[in-house]
Amino acid sequence: MILGRKNDLYNKFLGFLIKKGKKNIAMKMLNSVFFDLSKKTGKSSCFLLFKIFKKLNVFVESKTLRIRRRIYTVPFSLTLKRRFYLIIKWLIDSAKTNKRKISFSKKISAEIFLVLKNSSLSKSLKLKALNNKNALKNRSNIHYRW
Numbered sequence: 001m002i003l004g005r006k007n008d009l010y011n012k013f014l015g016f017l018i019k020k021g022k023k024n025i026a027m028k029m030l031n032s033v034f035f036d037l038s039k040k041t042g043k044s045s046c047f048l049l050f051k052i053f054k055k056l057n058v059f060v061e062s063k064t065l066r067i068r069r070r071i072y073t074v075p076f077s078l079t080l081k082r083r084f085y086l087i088i089k090w091l092i093d094s095a096k097t098n099k100r101k102i103s104f105s106k107k108i109s110a111e112i113f114l115v116l117k118n119s120s121l122s123k124s125l126k127l128k129a130l131n132n133k134n135a136l137k138n139r140s141n142i143h144y145r146w
Helices: 008-017 022-041 047-058 080-097 104-117 123-136 139-146
Strands: 058-069 070-076
Touching: 008 022, 008 047, 008 070, 022 104, 022 123, 022 139, 047 080, 047 104, 047 123, 058 123, 070 139, 080 104, 080 123, 104 123, 123 139
Parallel strands: none
Antiparallel strands: 058 070
């Protein structure tokens, strides 16, 4: 089991999966996900968490601002806390959009495996690319941040 302050991503992931205060159920699901991934890849769960963070890490996010009756899309730099949130959100959203009739833990496991393989089928990597593309497209509006 992965616990402690060193594994903030694991704890954030766990907090994201808790429904109605059922921490045990969320912990069992997350442990089964990382157990399956460890069997497939032969790597430890801490290493897998690090690789997930490294593959899906972004430094900018585009937000819409209304300035003088006009709407602009402006790229903002992100804090570490927000980056953790986006990584987990992209993984869970891509697992929710998966329409196969398998358990949710297997959907998350499959999505994380696709991310680790750098597969073009990964919806999380597509969301990251879309985020970066949008930030690059609107970099001329960066002066509106202030």
